[in-house]
Amino acid sequence: MRRGLPIETTMPHIGGSDVLGEVDAVGPGVSAAVPAGPVVVNPSLWCGECEWCRRGEQPLCTCYRILGEHTQGGLAEFAIVPAANLLPVPAGYPEVQAAAAPLT
Numbered sequence: 001m002r003r004g005l006p007i008e009t010t011m012p013h014i015g016g017s018d019v020l021g022e023v024d025a026v027g028p029g030v031s032a033a034v035p036a037g038p039v040v041v042n043p044s045l046w047c048g049e050c051e052w053c054r055r056g057e058q059p060l061c062t063c064y065r066i067l068g069e070h071t072q073g074g075l076a077e078f079a080i081v082p083a084a085n086l087l088p089v090p091a092g093y094p095e096v097q098a099a100a101a102p103l104t
C-alpha cells in the first residue's frame with residue numbers, strides 16, 4: 001500500500017481495516033437496526049446493486065473496496081461505515097481478538 005498500489009484514495013490517508021467500537025450515531029436514511037454494545041466492522045465494501053451483489057457474491061462486486069485501503073479507515077476515534085457491515089461482539093468474547101478477525 002505504502003509503495004503506491006494503484007488505489008483510489010486521498011492523502012492524508014487513515015488506514016485501519018480491523019475496527020472495533022460502539023455505534024455513536026446512525027446516519028440519516030439508515031433503516032437497518034444496529035447492534036448495541038461492542039461491534040466489529042466487516043471491512044468489505046460493496047455496492048449492493050451489481051449483478052454479483054444481487055447474487056450474494058459481494059466479494060466479486062464490480063465496485064469492491066476495503067475499508068482502510070480504498071477508503072479512510074478505522075485508526076481513528078470515529079469512523080463511518082455501512083450499518084450492514086456491523087457485527088456484534090458476543091458477550092464475554094475478548095475484544096482484542098474480535099477486532100483482529102474481520103479482515104483476515
Ligand SMILES: [Zn+2]
Nearest residue numbers: 047050053061
Ligand atoms: Zn456490487
